[in-house]
Every structure is written in C-alpha cells, then in structure tokens.
Amino acid sequence: MAPDSDDPSSHEPDGGYAERTDAELYEIVRRAVEDAILGAVGTVLLVGVGVAVGGIGLSLLVGGLDLVRVAVGVVCLAFGAYLVAATLGVVPPAREWV
Template identity: 40%
Template sequence: MTDEDSPGDEPTGASNGADRPVSDGGVSAGLDDDELYEVVHDAVEDAILGVVGTLLLLGIGFVSLVSGVTAVVDATSTASFGIGLAVLAAGLVIFVTTLRGVLPVSRWI
C-alpha cells in the first residue's frame, strides 16, 4: 500500500508536521511553543512601545502648541512673537505628523 492509497485524516506528505491541519481550519505555522512565544512577545512589545511613543509625541506636540499659542498671544515684541510662532509651528508639525501616522484622513471620510 502506498501513501496515496493509505486511509486516514492526514494529507499525503504531512509527516513533517508543517502542513497538518489545526483546529481553526488553517495550517500549522510549524513553530514550536518557544518560538511562538518569542514571536508573540516581540509583537506585543513593539505594539506597546508604539502606543507609548505615539502618546509621548502627541503630548510633546500638544505642549508645544499650547506654549506657542500662549507666547503669540502674550507677545510684547516682534522677537517674542516670532519665537512663539516658531514654537507653535513646531508643535503643529509634531502633532499633525503623529496623527497622520495614526489616523489617516482618508479613513475619516
């Protein structure tokens, strides 16, 4: 009897375990538990660091925006107005650039 004639649930050539069916109907990735843990751990760590970095950039941008607006409104000279405007512009760039990476405008519509 050959592999083609053998009865059973396993597909032909699935003896290496790479193509064995799994409970969700897909195919096993061929990773053992340690490798799978490492991949999932790295993915979760990257996601958490991405969220923290995004929140920090939004915070820095917001503080720069508020500081710039305050400096522009309370400006008593042209130099202080220019510095306030520069801080306002930098905060706006940081804030909008960070949001553009998180929430693209095309998805808002």
C-alpha cells in the same frame, strides 16, 4: 505566480507554521506585543510634546509685546502643530520630504 515546488512551506496548507514550537510562537507574540505597546507609548509621548510646544507657542504669541516673542511663538505653535499632525499620520513626516 505558481508556488515553487522546492519550497517546503508550499506543501503545507498552513504555510509551514504548524512546525513552530510553543516557545517560538511565544517569543514571536511577545515581541509583537512589546513592539505595539512601545509604539502606542511613543505616539502618546510625541503628541504630548507637540501639544506642550504648541501651548508654549500660543502663550508667547498671545502675551508677546515685541516682534521677537511673537515670531518665536508662531514658530513654536507651527512646530507643535506639525509634530502632532505628523505623529498621527495626517501629514507625511519630514524624513519623507526628500
């Protein structure tokens, strides 16, 4: 597809980014870095929660004497494993199932 001749950025070799001021570029970079840091912290927190829930499930499963504790342990262990796997992108998140 040929670039539109009315598009001013098609005439610039850099796509028109040279027209941005330093303040605009700073704001773009600051937002991008903030988004990346929040994404990394969120990933670490979700993996931590998944490991904790899985650990609780494992302790209930190993130490369970009755069927209810074993069942709750299995559910917690499965949910913790799924949460870690979905957070790290190994399996698709639940919102993509439907």
